[in-house]
Amino acid sequence: MAKIKTVFACTECGGVSPKWLGQCPHCTAWNTLEESLDSGSSTAPDHRYAPLAPTSQLRSLASVEALELPRLSTGLTEFDRVLGGGLVAGAVVLIGGDPGIGKSTLLLQALVAMSAQAKVLYVTGEESAEQVALRARRLGASGASVDLLAEIRLDIIRSTLTEQKPAVAVIDSIQTLYSADLTAAPGSVSQVRECAAQLTRLAKQTGVPIVLIGHVTKDGALAGPRVLEHMVDTVLYFEGDTHSSFRLIRAFKNRFGAVNELGVFAMTDRGLRGVANPSALFLSQHTNQVAGSCVMATQEGTRPLLVEIQALVDTAHVPNPRRLSVGLEGNRLAMLLAVLNRHGGVKTYDQDVFVNAVGGVRITEPAADMAVLLAIISSLRDKPLPEGLVAFGEIGLAGEVRPAPRGQERLKEAAKLGFKIAMIPKANAPKQAIEGLEIWPVERLQEMMDKLRS
DSSP: OOOOOEEEEETTTOOEESSOOSBOTTTOOBSOEEEEEOOOSOOOOGGGGOOSSSOOOOOOGGGSOOOOOOEEOOSOHHHHHHHTSSEETTOEEEEEEOTTSSHHHHHHHHHHHHTTTSOEEEEESSSOHHHHHHHHHHTTOTTOOOEEEEOOBHHHHHHHHHHHOOSEEEEEOGGGOBOTTOOSOTTSHHHHHHHHHHHHHHHHHHOOOEEEEEOBOTTSSBSSOTHHHHHSSEEEEEESOTTSSEEEEEEEEETTSOTTOEEEEEEETTEEEEOSOGGGGGSOOOSSOOTTEEEEEEEETTEEEEEEEEEEEEEOOSSSOOEEEESSOHHHHHHHHHHHHHHHOOOOTTEEEEEEEGGGOOOOSGGGHHHHHHHHHHHHHTOOOOTTEEEOOEEOTTSBEEOOTTHHHHHHHHHHTTOOEEEEEGGGOOSSOOTTOEEEEESBHHHHHHHHHO
């Protein structure tokens, strides 16, 4: 009986090593080699490596006609926004998220909406056809004309896509597929890489957009080799707490649209429903003004959002005060407290500081600095900020207030939602007055604190 040969494959780059090493010799990543079965040395079929275009002749860039790619609407406005306006012919979309977050529900809803105008295919490798039918019944779409294929063998899926030529296909999920050309188990690095590569090539050749559902690791990253994210055209992440009814879809890579675009959904008994005014989710409804609360205008892709930043400053009862931030970068909070001490004269070395972005949203842009400091100062003094105040701006280490991109769109969104005062960087001050909105432009941290005293 032949001995089973095993190799060690890197989960980051997919490189193979005959023995385990602490560091991958291909991409130099540490502790990424995992044992898997050897894929064998049999020659691969030629169809896997066929050219994407019917000809491979040399052409100049000027001779290639740049055509505007038509979009196929998914029937869900928020999903279309994240995709950049809809699905593009031949595009491959990878969507990941925690188990139970709603990936399969969202894509089944999209297929049901598109089935009224086009032929769609749902390939399920994790559930039986009966389970998918039960979910469709819960969504009130049991009568939709969605073609269903419960299969995990790649060759059958390829032949079905070639014969049926649907307008869009969903693969649930890429980790369940396997190719007979490889001896590794489904979900291994080599199988995921090979199946994704063949499906991507098929999508480019036939023009069928394919949506792949991917598992995530315990750290929240997409499972499988990192090269998987480089193969596809769009990478989407489903965010949100399973105990909350709100879900966020964020685009981390998009060759056909804006990166960091955000789509907001609410989970209901009839599936996911798009939220037209997402700013309302991230603003608390206080009956009276409270200390330690400041509203900031952030920008997610092309969409301005208003998010409430809350801070709690309390006397520390231990030698090392705590600095905790939820939804914001912790290291930046420590830096802002040092700037506040040096250039604002506000000392917090004996205070515990807790900062939270309401609604579970994650804010990564530095334009949140001003709102964070205003909330901290308000909590430390136990004095509410002026009613109807919104703020945004980056704080530098020298105490200067730096401008934020797309300032005009942020101000217009704040004015539309009824805010009266906007404390912003002087460089973002609008040339024309915005009706109903008073502008407080500042250049330095000290000016910002003087405005609060006046």
